[in-house]
Amino acid sequence: MNRLILLLSFFIVISSCGHGQTEKKAPITPGAYQTGDYLSLIKDKKVALVVNQTSMVGTSHLVDTLLSLRVNLKKVFAPEHGFRGDADAGETVKSGVDVKTNLPIVSLYGDNKKPTASQLVDVDVIIFDIQDVGTRFYTYISTMHYMMEACAENNKLMIILDRPNPNGMYVDGPVLKPAYQSFVGMHPIPVLHGLTVGELAKMINGEGWLKNKIQCDITVIPVKNYSHKNHYSLPVKPSPNLPNDLSIKMYPSLCLFEGTVISVGRGTYKPFQQIGHPDFKDMPHSFTPKSIEGMAKNPRYEGQQCHGIDFSQVDFNGGFSLTYLIDFYQKYEGKDFFTNYFNKLAGTGELKEQIQQGLSEPEIRQSWAGELGAYKKTRKKYLLYEDFE
Known part of the structure; x- marks a missing residue:
């Protein structure tokens, strides 16, 4: 009898081990895929998009996905590198009309980095869906900042369809000082900020970084099954010179x-x-x-x-x-x-x-350790996902 019980126990253990080996992790699913979570927010609304070539829902662009769902799209706002992502770094992005959809394209790179009131007057809701790479000087987050500010000033809802940060397991580098604020660095955050765009938007609001500390009405559609511990390989290159x-x-x-x-x-x-x-x-x-x-x-x-x-x-x-x-x-x-x-x-x-002056890397790192430590504490308040630590 004891031998039978031992044999049964052995087969149960083997069976459970085999099950664990074949169990698959749930796929990381960006916010844009979760149409059921945001269609109700844009039903019967006039909608504008801040998108580029990374704004994909499977094999379909978000623009095409929403048009197929009969969403009333009014226009597309394009960041650096343009709507199709083929403009060179620093190259002026021109406004125009998208040939495929006939939607107006409004450039947010060049002289017009912040939408004007007249560019938002025919819009109720703005959707931001752009893949970031988690660095302070990547200008998509600057475009997000200015769109948040414009939405706050014009009482528009902004929906952020969140995507993973491929460098989201790191927080490092010197923290930006106010005197050096520019379009390649708008916030007092380190080079690697360790946030998704949704988390950063919450921080921008929470820390009062918009002009006059105004608040943007944002709704973040989070990524499913994502953690800052996850490695995430981007399915589409985020800009022309980051191909892999x-x-x-x-x-x-x-x-x-x-x-x-x-x-x-x-x-x-x-x-x-x-x-x-x-x-x-x-x-x-x-x-x-x-x-x-x-x-x-x-x-x-x-x-x-x-x-x-x-x-x-x-x-x-x-x-x-x-x-x-x-x-x-x-x-x-x-x-x-x-x-x-x-x-x-x-x-x-x-x-x-x-x-x-010839300082070593450890010596240089020590000089920003205090500010970096303070930022890490602040960051914790705005996390939507499990942290890497």
Whole structure:
């Protein structure tokens, strides 16, 4: 009898182990997919969208999805890189009409970064659905800020269809100081802020960062089955020069090179996956930038061979690193390594001075540890998802 009980127990354990091995995790589902959670909010309303090429619901664009559901779409507001995501970084995005749907396209990049009252007068609700990559200088969150401000001033509801943050498991870097506020850094947050756009919108409201501390009426449709511990591979490239997981992982650390004389690989098919300079001829990796339609027009060092590092050959786990910035500064022999753009990206004037003074990365990190610790405490108040810690 005892032997029979032992055998039965053994088979139960084996069966339960097998079940655990085949059990699948529930898929991460962005807010845009959950039409049942927000259609009631836009029923019989005049709706505008803040979207781009990342605003997909499966294989259908959100615009097409909502039109098929007979939502009354009035217009599309387009961020940097445009509605179709093919404009170069910094290139003026033009307003116009979408050929496929005949919807008016209103640019929010260029002179018109904040919607005017007249651009919102024929709209009841604004839906924001854009994939972010979790860095302070990625301008989609600046577009969200200005849209929140315009909605608050004109009494419009804003619905944010949340999406995962592919760098959402990191909070790191110097915290922006008010004197360095710009379109590539509007909030006192670190380089890697560790929030989804929905969580950041809650923080912008909660911390009173809109003009005159006004509050935007927001509804966040959260991501299902998402945690800040999750790795998330983007199904659509978020901008022309972030084409894959490696570029998105390297972007927080390499974007600061945009404020230096170093090329980040724009004008190649591996942007933000390699860095180099024409003078570094003793380095083993090389690339030659050229104009590529839809990715880079007239890139830095066009037609010149650059020498440096290929990050597909480097073991880098992600997060924020100053290692390569410090190394390349020390390797460069000229005094013009930094451009005027660097401090805007860094969000502070201290980082450049610290590198010039020869401080080590641990010493530099110690200088921002207090502000970063305070930010982490504030961040906790606005989390919608399980944290990585």
